[in-house]
Amino acid sequence: MDCSVLYGIGGGALPKDILSNQALAERFHLETSDEWIVTRTGIQQRYLVAPHEHTSDLAIQAAKMALLNASLDPEDLDFILLATSTPDHRFPPTAVLVQEAIGAKKALSFDMNAACSGFLFAVSMADSYLRGQNKRFALIIGADTLSRMIDWSDRTTAVLFGDGAGAILLKREACREPKRGLLHTCTFFSRGYEHLYISENHNTCAIKMDGREVFRQAVSGLEKITRQLMLETHISTEDIHWIIPHQANKRILETVAHKLNIPFSKILYTGDQHANTSAASIPLALWEGWKKGLLKEGQLVVLQAFGAGFTGGASLLRL
Ligand code: ACO
Numbered sequence: 001m002d003c004s005v006l007y008g009i010g011g012g013a014l015p016k017d018i019l020s021n022q023a024l025a026e027r028f029h030l031e032t033s034d035e036w037i038v039t040r041t042g043i044q045q046r047y048l049v050a051p052h053e054h055t056s057d058l059a060i061q062a063a064k065m066a067l068l069n070a071s072l073d074p075e076d077l078d079f080i081l082l083a084t085s086t087p088d089h090r091f092p093p094t095a096v097l098v099q100e101a102i103g104a105k106k107a108l109s110f111d112m113n114a115a116c117s118g119f120l121f122a123v124s125m126a127d128s129y130l131r132g133q134n135k136r137f138a139l140i141i142g143a144d145t146l147s148r149m150i151d152w153s154d155r156t157t158a159v160l161f162g163d164g165a166g167a168i169l170l171k172r173e174a175c176r177e178p179k180r181g182l183l184h185t186c187t188f189f190s191r192g193y194e195h196l197y198i199s200e201n202h203n204t205c206a207i208k209m210d211g212r213e214v215f216r217q218a219v220s221g222l223e224k225i226t227r228q229l230m231l232e233t234h235i236s237t238e239d240i241h242w243i244i245p246h247q248a249n250k251r252i253l254e255t256v257a258h259k260l261n262i263p264f265s266k267i268l269y270t271g272d273q274h275a276n277t278s279a280a281s282i283p284l285a286l287w288e289g290w291k292k293g294l295l296k297e298g299q300l301v302v303l304q305a306f307g308a309g310f311t312g313g314a315s316l317l318r319l
Helices: 021-027 034-041 055-070 094-102 115-132 211-233 250-260 278-291
Strands: 002-006 011-013 017-020 045-048 079-083 108-112 137-145 163-174 181-189 196-201 204-209 242-245 300-307 311-318
Touching (some): 002 115, 002 181, 011 055, 021 034, 034 250, 055 094, 055 163, 055 278, 079 094, 079 115, 094 108, 108 115, 115 137, 115 181, 115 278, 115 300, 115 311, 163 278, 181 211, 211 300, 211 311, 242 250
Parallel strands (some): 079 108, 242 300
Antiparallel strands (some): 002 163, 017 045, 300 311
């Protein structure tokens, strides 16, 4: 039997423009405050792309870093899966721009849009592809530039999002004991697409959100799916070293942790620094965790995702 294991520590990319809550309010003339944003969301700052920058620029940077950190030749890649809801173009896939830029000549490359759940679903798909097709290496990227989809006069959404990209490498290898890599994934759907979507009108896009409904559904979905994952894999909360969630909102994460009886110190939280970077948030948090020395080989990690749809999931990973 084969397993898909993490290969190297991955990579990440953030734009140069760092905007504190105060600077955001001033730049976009928003009636808000640092105190309101920090108290309600945990967010202290976000990174925004410049007008000339695109999702592919961030994805390419993160991909190159993941390859460099693992000393992997891009020609060894069999598969590139890019989770994004903000591709550079409707076609070609942004993954193909990454493929060309890094020189991954033989890889199958395409994009996947599952909003904020995209990265978690992409890891599961890449694992199936590697094992099902007898392939060796996959590059999975989560990259988004949701700042392009924001109505900057709407304070209820403008304060929540940031831009970024994160990437990991998966390698198929023969399983050893204890099993490493992606061990199990559970997913869910709960209807409610009208509560979180991007409206498109005459080439202008804007995120529309019913924040309270998103909050309610995120908490109940994430609690339920994490319990299901623990049940199906026969683990308890004590076995888990880290939960690495989609970084939507600190209050959502605190509420879920409380309901699961998991101390918040086990939640790898980076939303204060990055805000909500959609498909990029989980791989960016993973990358930060490795860089800070918090993550160590052998640890059991739960990835949690929730996104527009609503969709979501939880994956169990042994590093
Ligand atoms: N600054 C100051 N005041 C604000 C702001 C702001 N940025 N935004 C809203 N307000 C005001 C509202 O207008 C309202 O004023 P009123 O009482 O005079 O009408 C007041 O604050 C309270 O508004 P609520 O919407 O009730 O505030 P709530 O406590 O629900 O917090 C929030 C809003 C932070 C959006 C919350 O609902 C939430 O966290 N929801 C989850 C949304 C989320 O995380 N989305 C991310 C995308 S989804 C994903 O990634 C899965």
